[in-house]
Amino acid sequence: MHILIVEDEEKLAKALKKGLELKGYAVDWLPDxxxxxxxxxxxxxxxxxxxxxxxxxxxxxxxxxESVRKDNVTTPIIILTARNETEHKVDLLNKGADDYIVxxxxxxxxxxxxxxxxxxPSVAQPxxxxxxxxxxxxxxxxxxxxxxxxxxxxxxxxxLECFMRQPNEVLSREKLFDHVWDFNSLSWSNVLDVHMKxxxxxxxxxxxxxxxxxxxGVGYRLTxxxxx
Numbered sequence: 001m002h003i004l005i006v007e008d009e010e011k012l013a014k015a016l017k018k019g020l021e022l023k024g025y026a027v028d029w030l031p032d033x034x035x036x037x038x039x040x041x042x043x044x045x046x047x048x049x050x051x052x053x054x055x056x057x058x059x060x061x062x063x064x065x066e067s068v069r070k071d072n073v074t075t076p077i078i079i080l081t082a083r084n085e086t087e088h089k090v091d092l093l094n095k096g097a098d099d100y101i102v103x104x105x106x107x108x109x110x111x112x113x114x115x116x117x118x119x120x121p122s123v124a125q126p127x128x129x130x131x132x133x134x135x136x137x138x139x140x141x142x143x144x145x146x147x148x149x150x151x152x153x154x155x156x157x158x159x160l161e162c163f164m165r166q167p168n169e170v171l172s173r174e175k176l177f178d179h180v181w182d183f184n185s186l187s188w189s190n191v192l193d194v195h196m197k198x199x200x201x202x203x204x205x206x207x208x209x210x211x212x213x214x215x216x217g218v219g220y221r222l223t224x225x226x227x228x
Contacts (some may be wrong), residue, residue, distance in 0.1 A: 001024075001025050001026070001048045001049065001118065001158065001178050001179065002026045002027075002028075002046060002047050002048050002049075002180070002182070003020060003025050003026070003027045003028070003047065003048065003049045003050070003051060003114075004027075004030065004036070004039065004040065004047045004049075004050045004051070004177060005020075005027060005028070005029045005030070005051045006019060006029075006030050006033060006036040006050065006051070006053060006061070007029070007031065007051070007052075007055055007056075007080065008031040008032075008033075008053065008057055008058065008063070009053070010031065011030065013029045014029070015107075016051065016078075016107075016110070018030050019107050021094045021112065024141070024154030024155070024157060024158055025158075026158075026179070026180055026181050026182045027098055027182055028034040028088070028182050028183040033056040033057065033058055033059045033060075033061075033064055033072075034058065034059060035053075036064065037059070037064050037067060037068065040068050040073055040075070041068060041071055041073065041127075043178075043183075044068075044073045044074075044075060044154075045178075046179075046183075047075050047076065048075070048076070048118065048179070049076050049077075049078065049114060049117065050075055050076070050077045050078070051077075051078050051079055051080065051110075051114075052064060052065065052078070052079050052097075053079070053080045053133055054079050054080060054081040054082070054083070054092075055081075055082065060086070061079050061080075061081075062079070062091065062092055062095050062097075064078050065079065065095050065096045065097050066095040067093070068096075069095070069096035071079060075097065076098040076099075076117045076118065076120070077097050077098055077099075077167075078097070078098060078099045078100065078101060078110075078113055078114065078117060079092050079097045079100045080099055080100075080101055080103060080105075081097075081101070081102055081103065082102070082103045083102070084102045094226060096101075098117050098120070099116070099192060101113055101114050101118050115139075122201040129161070129165065131162040131163075131164045131167045132221065133145055134160075134203070134211075135145050136157075136163065136164055137161065138161065141157055143157065143160065145203060145205070146205075150202050150203060151159050151202075152199075152202065153182075153195075153198075155180055155195055156198060156199050156202070158180045159176060159180055159195055159196070160199060160203075161214075162175075162176055162179055163220070163221075163222035164181070164222065166222075167222050168221065168222065168223060169221060170215050170217050170218055170219055170220070171220060171221065172218055172219040172222045173192060173218070173219045173220075174219075175219070176192060176219060176220070177192060180192075190203070196212065196220060199212070200212055201210075210223075211223070
C-alpha cells in the first residue's frame with residue numbers, strides 16, 4: 001500500500017513515515033501543500049491513502065480535499081486536525097474527507113483509522129484473500145499455502161497482496177512499484193526482480209507448477225495458484 005503524508009511539521013511527519021514504513025507501507029512525505037495538491041492530481045492512481053494535515057501554510061487541508069474531489073480524485077483522505085468541534089468535523093466530511101483524527105493522537109489510533117478507511121473501497125474487498133491453495137489474512141499479515149504458514153518480509157507481503165487481489169492479470173512493473181515502494185525509489189533498479197525471485201522460492205514447493213509468469217517487457221502474473 002502506498003501512502004502520501006502532507007504535513008509541514010517535520011518531526012511529526014518523519015515519525016509517521018518511519019512508523020508506517022515499519023508496518024510495511026510505502027510512504028511519501030510532502031510539507032508543501034501546493035506541491036502536494038499537484039502530486040495528488042498527477043499521480044491520483046498511485047496512492048492508496050492520503051494523510052493530510054488541516055493547518056498547512058498557504059492552503060489548508062480542507063481546501064485541498066475539496067479541490068481534488070472536484071477533480072474526481074477518489075483516493076481516501078484522512079485529515080489530521082487540532083480542532084474537536086462537531087461542526088468542524090462535519091465540515092471536513094462534507095468537503096470529501098473519509099475520516100479525521102484529532103491531535104494529539106496515538107500511532108495505534110492512526111493505524112486503526114487507516115485500516116478502517118482502507119476496508120471501505122468503492123468495491124468492498126475481503127480481509128482474507130484466497131487464490132487456489134494460497135490464503136492471505138491482511139489483518140494478521142499472515143500467508144498460508146496448503147495450511148502451512150509462509151514467513152514473508154513486509155515488501156514480499158505487499159507484492160503478493162497486489163497479485164492476490166488481481167489473480168491471473170498481468171501487473172506491470174510500474175504498477176507493482178507504485179504500490180509497494182515510495183516515490184523516491186528507483187523504478188528502473190532490479191529491486192522488484194529480487195523480491196519476485198524470493199517470493200517464488202518461498203511459495204513454490206518442489207514439484208509445483210510455477211506460481212508467477214514473467215511477461216517479458218511488461219511485468220508479472222499470478223497463475224500457478226489459480227484454479228480454472
